[in-house]
Amino acid sequence: MYFIGYDIGSSSIKAALLDADSGRCVASATSPSKEMPILVQHPSWAEQDPESWWQEVIHATQLLRQQFSFDAALVKGIGIAYQMHGLVCVDKEQQVLRPAIIWCDSRAVEIGNDAFTALGDKYCLSHLLNSPGNFTASKLRWVQENEPQVYERIHKIMLPGDFIAMKLTGDACTTVSGLSEGTFWDFSTNSVSKKLLDHYNIDQNLLSAIVPTFGVQGELTEKAASILGLVAGTPVTYRAGDQPNNAFSLNVLQPGEAATTGGTSGVVYAVHDKNAFDHHSRVNAFVHVNNEEEHVRNGVLMCLNGTGIANSWLKKMIGEISYPDMNQEAATAPVGAAGLQVFPFGNGAERILENKSIGATVTNLNFNTHSRAHMLRAVQEGIVFGLNYGMDIMAEMELDIHRVRAGHTNMFLSPVFREAFANTANVVIELYNTDGAQGAARGAAVGAGYVNLKEAFHGMECLSVIEPDAALQTQFRDAYGNWLNGLRSLLH
Template identity: 30%
Template sequence: MFLGIDLGTSGVKVVLIAESGAVIDEATAPLTLTRPHPLWSEQDPEAWWHAVISAVTELGSRHLLERVAGVGLSGQMHGAVLLDANDRVLRPAILWNDGRAGAACIELEQREPASRKITGNLAMPGFTAPKLIWVAQHEPDIFARTARVLLPKDWIRLRLTGEAVSEPSDAAGTLWLDVERRRWSPAMLAATGLEERHMPRLVEGTEISGQLTVEVANTLGLRPGIPIAGGGGDNAAGAVGIGVVHPGKAFLSLGTSGVIFVADDMVKPDPDRAVHAFCHCIPGSWHRMAVILSAASTLTFATRLVGATDEAELLAEIETSGVQARPQSRLVVLPYLTGERTPHNNPAATGVIFGLDGASNRADLGRAVLEGVAFALADGLHALEAEGGPIEKLSVIGGGARSKLWGRILAASLGCPLVYHQGGEIGPALGAARLAQIAAGGASVSEACPPPPIGRVIEPEAALAEALEPRRILFRRLYADLRSSFAGSV
């Protein structure tokens, strides 16, 4: 068997697969984040480790984990875990959806004018390198003691193996990587006051990064010495799980954030539209992404706001009231709860509810949230297609993939078919397990990474698209009208 560990923002998910590639079982353990100041988003790495132990232990209560022949890692990207010379954590990890480093992005590109050429990306506050400029300016004692910077999943690897290692798909999101050459950039490191000695060594996602230590093996119920694969950033690992490993293949991820991911055979940067151009976790491959920072998390927020028991209850109310809003409704939600990336690159953007009237109810607001996320993703799709050409269809992964109602709204807004695969909601954890199988020599990329069987396909509905169009136009106009107000609120 092979084990995949995915360190998400809201929880750790682990999945166990057989040598045949079939999913045997999965388990999760929840996580929370803290926001001690506006724009901040942090987590305690120790909480990650306890969640890993909890989820793997749950699997171990149902299966003999001594049969596991390899472990793969996936995780939330861009987070900064700062360690001292003894690999002790110096402060809470600064996460991907943290917006405090906006000014540092400008400074980074001023310090290294070739930044976009080297990294293929626009400097954004969520990326790792600007965070270190912020730390140097605001927490100089912490910066002076920083001996190593790790990404979240790579800190888990350090706990598993004692080795500081990363891989190109996750490293590409730091702004310290020369994305085309798949190696650390001395110039980008120097722009943040760091050197290559502060970085982990790099392996490919399909290669062995280290072996499980005896102590951790005893804690988790695994065999000591089994290989730990390089793994991948959450979206690259999600692509492996859904079989998006060949150029032109694409998927939509509906997790805490929302992502449209397209595999490429070469680097295709488009920083002006805030499109991400990163390495894939498959050797010799790259990918582009359009990213919105709040997707399923916006539905979770709305559920709490209206007092529904959970997201399923709110979705059921929307379904009962019909997929379309009341005729002539102008209820629109901008889902920018933690700022936005593609195409706006605006950490100061906030969520907006526009068009409430005396007849508005919980289902109306919930539907507007589903539409708002769909409209934001449509903006991202437009950015991707502007340089890369049309995307014919999208596979769907993530927790939001469970909602057929949302699928109809998304297909109509995006204007392309959505393909739902069996087990697609498992996401990056499945890809991590597949990478473990490859690294352990159990299969080739083509053997380990087929698309899972198709469960259903949702085609765009012309009538629904027509009904949504007025609110989509209003959605775009509202952002343009409010952009200066967002900036003034910081």
């Protein structure tokens, strides 16, 4: 028996085939081999063609088959993870009306800020747990104001994962967790926020029907099954945004547990058992995958947009060098990079900076002192310091994080990054042999009723544990303190 998981990212689409009996991933694929393009028609915009995600889902599924021959009739469920906060608009024929406005697009910041003022911080924070900010609801309002001819044709709006589920099943539906990530959800009433919709003059009928995170959400159509080489009627049984799903994939389900990622953007996501919020809305709370009315499970998320993208930008600037070689060279520079500081805020408005878009900055560069190695380390440390800045905000919400889990991938492949993270934040890091696609496949197994939440992680291995080093902690905390002073100067 098998389960398939898809992770719909902004860089690529990943697919995983999970053997249910062993709990192990027997095949995985990524498509395309190079990063998918992000359309930037204006500064601060970021769009992608949703149909391109579907084409890469098809290709990734073909690659799975090339890796491992399996009987499609033995696939008993499909799970979907996806890039959060995007907006896809379709008409009555389920045709895409415009490119998707994706997570790192900043065009709706002012719309959200105005709504925060108009609705009042007391309402927004106590009911939405967030400012409307740059989330999906505000992006939809932007379409309404700036592209009325498109808005008038919208039949349903959806998140990227909802779109892929629709391509699989023909059904337009979403989850409570998904509605919360778009700031459509009222945590106080456990219902769609009519007050926010009324403020934005959005018809609630544009929202898709609600289905459970775990459970049958639709069945594979004949058309989709034929294209993918699967069996019609195979159920889609799990769906979650990439960060809730990443936490799930790492068995982060209970209060105080935390997961982290270091992909294009970087995230720390911790589970809270209260409807808590940051008074400045610098970090965000969403409904976690295992939330129940009688047992609140919210995911508190801090995001640093400029993470892996900062490191990949530097790689492109350098030229012919591999990531392992970059990591090895960065390790030759001292902790603190001899005073060289990088503030990696060059990928749109940063939530932890109260939606400011200040751009990336390099300070204290000395042509006589600093080498390429210093710059390589300074970028990785700057990313870590940005993440730690967000964790300091989370601590103000009474989230006590001492241990975090991550997949052994992306920035966590770097010894310099791991060392800086553990010692700056004073946390133990556990690295696992998993990723978002594998997590989605495990979620599908839960949703299909094959395993429960306690059994879902059979076969997952902890690859390594990184503990803080008392001798290094002082050095990293000093470097972080200097970086904080530099950030304060940039913000004032």
